[in-house]
Amino acid sequence: MVLSVDDAENAAEMKDALGLEFPVLYDTDTSVATEYGLYDLLGDGVSAPATFIIRTDGTIESALIGTTISERPTPDSILDVLASLAGMHRAVMTDPADAAEVVLPMARAPEVGQLVPDFDLPTASGESVSLGENLDEGNVVLVFFRAWW
Amino acid sequence: MQKNYDEITALDARVVAVTTQDLSAASGSIESVGISFPLAYDVTATVPRQWERFDNFDTELADPAIYVIDKEGMLVWKSIGDNYQHYVKADEIIEQLESIDG
Numbered sequence: 552m553v554l555s556v557d558d559a560e561n562a563a564e565m566k567d568a569l570g571l572e573f574p575v576l577y578d579t580d581t582s583v584a585t586e587y588g589l590y591d592l593l594g595d596g597v598s599a600p601a602t603f604i605i606r607t608d609g610t611i612e613s614a615l616i617g618t619t620i621s622e623r624p625t626p627d628s629i630l631d632v633l634a635s636l637a638g639m640h641r642a643v644m645t646d647p648a649d650a651a652e653v654v655l656p657m658a659r660a661p662e663v664g665q666l667v668p669d670f671d672l673p674t675a676s677g678e679s680v681s682l683g684e685n686l687d688e689g690n691v692v693l694v695f696f697r698a699w700w
Numbered sequence: 701m702q703k704n705y706d707e708i709t710a711l712d713a714r715v716v717a718v719t720t721q722d723l724s725a726a727s728g729s730i731e732s733v734g735i736s737f738p739l740a741y742d743v744t745a746t747v748p749r750q751w752e753r754f755d756n757f758d759t760e761l762a763d764p765a766i767y768v769i770d771k772e773g774m775l776v777w778k779s780i781g782d783n784y785q786h787y788v789k790a791d792e793i794i795e796q797l798e799s800i801d802g
Contacts, residue, residue: 635750660750660751660752660753661751661775663775663778664774664775664776665774666772666774666775667767667769667773667774667775668750669773670718670740670742670747670750672740672741672742672747673740673741674738674739674740675739675741678738680716680738680740682716682769683773685716686714686769686771686772686773688714688771689713689714689771690711690712690713690768690769690770690771691713691714691716691768691769691771692708692713692714692715692716692767692768692769692793692797693716693717693718693766693767693769694715694717694765694766694767695719695751695753695762695763695764695765695766696717696718696719696739696762696764697721697761697762697764697784
């Protein structure tokens with residue numbers, strides 16, 4: 552479900568141009584964007600880009616709010632959250648042809664012999680560390696690390 | 701870990717470390733330890749939670765754990781221990797890496 556604060560005509564044009572199959576709702580008076588604290592958050596007179604993942608009970612699982620007008624979560628990161636809500640793990644995938652096997656119903660933490668879920672995290676210097684990209688290079692030793700062992 | 705890092709990379713394996721600790725505190729410590737593998741910050745502990753290795757010992761931190769994952773993305777070995785001071789000898793990790801290709 553997508554909310555746009557653009558006027559209905561612009562939003563409808565974009566929906567057609569992009570061939571979107573999900574509902575695009577018009578929040579032209581910005582009431583919803585304001586209620587979510589997004590309106591003019593970046594000082595540009597429109598809603599900040601934001602993606603909310605809402606559980607079936609109406610509580611928010613994940614709020615991904617852009618700090619710039621172009622910052623959006625990747626589809627992968629959204630799918631990861633949804634998979635974890637469904638009690639599933641998205642397996643590391645290096646070949647898109649494996650997509651049919653990607654979402655595996657697993658009992659939470661991966662066991663020996665199972666595919667592991669991918670992740671993408673920042674380092675202190677802002678670089679990105681992706682488990683999948685490291686696996687593309689070879690075997691991986693994954694360590695949950697405490698600085699004061 | 702660092703002193704065995706070269707031995708692990710010599711086996712064509714990568715080390716990925718994840719910490720849930722505060723950025724500034726952890727990076728200070730890392731400088732002092734001088735590790736050269738990527739240390740990823742997961743301040744919301746999403747990854748340790750997914751692996752059921754978060755706050756099992758009331759420390760509100762990721763619980764120490766070491767996993768060996770083969771390049772197909774399959775978990776081949778894990779060492780998770782039952783206390784927050786859990787530690788693995790590097791020899792054991794190297795043995796596991798060698799057994800993947802062996």
